[in-house]
Amino acid sequence: MLERFRKDFPVLENNPGLTYLDSAASTQKPAVVLEKMDHFYRFDYANIHRGLYNLSERATASYEAARTRIAEFIGTAVPESLVFTRNATESLNLIAATIGEQIVHKGDEIIVSVMEHHANFVPWQQLAARKDAKLKVVGIDRKTLELDMAALESAITGKTRFVCCTMASNVLGTTPNVAKISKLAKKHGALTVFDAAQFVPHHKLDISTFDPDFLVLSGHKMLAVDGFGVLYGKPEHLAAMPPYMTGGDMIENVTIEKTTYSEPPQKFEAGTPFMGGAISLHAAIDYLENIGLDRIQEHESALAKLADEKLRAIGKVKLYRKPEHIHNGILPFNIEGIHPHDVATILGDMDICVRAGHHCAQPLIHFMGEMAMVRASFYLYNTEKDVDRLIAGIQKTLEVFHK
């Protein structure tokens, strides 16, 4: 087990009695990540690019070293294929607003799955509306909760411009077969946009195995600080796309009449970036790989399965995932007759942190016939004690509601 890593997380040390089961919303940060970022501000800080002095060169080197490290982590040898953004949401908006605007025309189609986070749903819905294109929503199998591949196959046509799909549902934890999706999309000349925000904290990612056109992630869901996200784009796309924002650090030449832009990724990084965020993600990746994503996945799945088992034993708890499908720490459930927000409030009162609501995935929640769900999400720093506390909390909730 990974018990010994728990002490690396100051929030858990500084809040004794806290059972943090909301890592799918955002993970806590290990001390080493905070220290490396802090060290940057205390020793090496300066604005990057164009600085002709050592401090700025050091800052630039740290920033670009992060790019190289993240590229390696996701399985590409081309650091320039990574654009740094604020979060996964911005990465997705960037795609829709640039190449999306370029290639989607009236009558074209965009395919999304019903289990997308709003971040990979609303930008496409809005793009389709602007362009008079069609948004096709592919469902999931109601039994396995897996993406309905047959439905995707019959939805895709020669008019499909984008297939946008999560790599791991933030509500269900299910992980679509991206290799199949990618192959299918290529066959029809559609571009793929994979949302890896919820995948990459738990599963080893190697984009060279399925060759996505675009892929996004968020640092704060994988031990880095908030405010830093990544967009991977195939170099040929990035080269052909117009910039998203314009301003400093992304231009080649500005005259009163005309502006020419730098090469990617600078073309997409207007203004002073969040260097500390890049450094924190670099440190987080080192930390994650030092433990090993395999071990993390094994650990969190074991806890989720244990919780699943104990919740089933209570009765009155509706569990959406089949135990045999659990292979990460995400566990959605509901208690009959008690609204998820009341569950979460009672748990919260006991310092057990879970999320309740639509989880920014309303289309999925409605598809499942619910108003809302409770989600407990386990990560590397959780322990069996957290499972026990969750169970005690659920029992308390039933008591409060006289069930």
Add this chain to the structure above:
Amino acid sequence: MLERFRKDFPVLENNPGLTYLDSAASTQKPAVVLEKMDHFYRFDYANIHRGLYNLSERATASYEAARTRIAEFIGTAVPESLVFTRNATESLNLIAATIGEQIVHKGDEIIVSVMEHHANFVPWQQLAARKDAKLKVVGIDRKTLELDMAALESAITGKTRFVCCTMASNVLGTTPNVAKISKLAKKHGALTVFDAAQFVPHHKLDISTFDPDFLVLSGHKMLAVDGFGVLYGKPEHLAAMPPYMTGGDMIENVTIEKTTYSEPPQKFEAGTPFMGGAISLHAAIDYLENIGLDRIQEHESALAKLADEKLRAIGKVKLYRKPEHIHNGILPFNIEGIHPHDVATILGDMDICVRAGHHCAQPLIHFMGEMAMVRASFYLYNTEKDVDRLIAGIQKTLEVFHK
């Protein structure tokens, strides 16, 4: 003098011998700012909004307290009029891409000054090009380097939709009369967009005195960490504007057919924001106001004037500002016959950090008839010793070039 505050800045302590004269590009961070941010990650971190537990409530409270504090700092009692972004550049792009798209039509006009940073120039140039509108560039007086108000007055018409102007030029340090500009714009029904990125670190800002429509700033230029910027927008504008990015945390309701959005400012803050950045800017404002912006301005102007005097005494140095116009720490210059990049490289080799180039203000540099300039920028942590080292560096540069 402010000597005693210098020790608050770890980078300066940890790099003995460093003369940091590049604060206009980005300022160093006082320990207290780094500590407050670090404390947040060690004690109170969680994703904000919708979290039904104490940790998330604390995080939300800290995030919103920052909004209230920043609002107070710039002179508005309406925290909801502040949108949090990555930097000033994003704030400006947001304006151009939302209300800009809405209200600028073919034949309309957008006015910018020639001394804008690219961040407040290129987005308007591109918007004008997209809309077949006219970009009018107002010059500066070649003697005083002040905005040419007469030119602005004759440029503005009933077709002018936006007047976009810096509050302090990042190259020249000149500070246009925003009250006059604002009044003039209102008279013609044009909206004002003020770039306060370079103003607010040095001068007291009170927007209630000139009632801008929009105003932007960047945290990293005023002692906060990088990756966090602010957009002020009049509430009625923010309410009427479409969102910029879409996704989580900014929606009210999403169905497969349709999405409705939250109220401002949430409408403009899609996805997980940079909470640590908000907290760092809150701490930075406390720190700045504790010293007092008046004193900071006085201190840095005194150093810039001293440097000006000593550089003039050397001869061969071309100084662009008149000493009597210096009222902040920004000092642009050039050495005859030596390219600014060579100057900065030689200074950099002596650990004197200045910036050289077009300073993301190519239209201004061309207007001034130059290819590039050197800029030394003084801030509260600089001392007379830094001035002496700059002078020694310039003398060395002349030596290297046998001048």
Add this chain to the structure above:
Amino acid sequence: MTTQLDNMYRDLILDHYEHPRNCHELSNVNSSEEGFNPLCGDHVDINFEQKDGKITDISVCTKGCAICTASGSIMSDILKGHSVEETDRLVKEVKAYLKGERDIEISNWPPSLQALSGVRKFPIRIKCALLPWTTAELALQNQTKQK
């Protein structure tokens, strides 16, 4: 479990949650409004029947959390028979009280209404308790406008 929590989930609240009052068809709807709370997905549907400035009947149907459902149910019990003006004043008072905007003496409130006070210790849940009240206010405003 903290006493604050106990205070919020009082038996009276839970009873209103399990058995919400006054969700029924009105023969004559004079004003209505739907309310929505994106936080919980709470949804409330309010209809008023009025005559001579008096609320003669009310229907409140909620799909949502215990706090929102109970709040709507309690409200429906109280408003019936009141004049529109009284109602408007009470709604404003309850809103101000829940939001903690000013000190309000609640000892003369009906006991069921007093039972809502527990939510004040849970800032994020205040919205849940408020939803029926703000929705009722909108319904009455719409009606006023129509006149």
Add this chain to the structure above:
Amino acid sequence: MTTQLDNMYRDLILDHYEHPRNCHELSNVNSSEEGFNPLCGDHVDINFEQKDGKITDISVCTKGCAICTASGSIMSDILKGHSVEETDRLVKEVKAYLKGERDIEISNWPPSLQALSGVRKFPIRIKCALLPWTTAELALQNQTKQK
């Protein structure tokens, strides 16, 4: 001042900066290219006159920093008289050397060209030294394409 800096701003470099060679009109331009370095605002204008696969004349006009100007001037001195193929090889070698891509023996380079080596210790200035060479390469490529 560090010896690295001394090494970069050698007298030979400064001399080429103060007195750049071969900025003149060509009677017959066979290929040309403009290069631009957004970092420094460096600008270089290169023209070749070729005959039978040989560079018979060259013009290099630079507006920019000492490193870029000197690099262009040194290059102009060296390339004249070389075959287009040799030139192409040398340009690639110089680029690889300045970028530090591979170990390159430079002891048989002309001394003026060796003088450029000091820039390797200033990564951010390497672009300045490279600009004339990459621009020359583009000019020759364009010409090849036109054939």
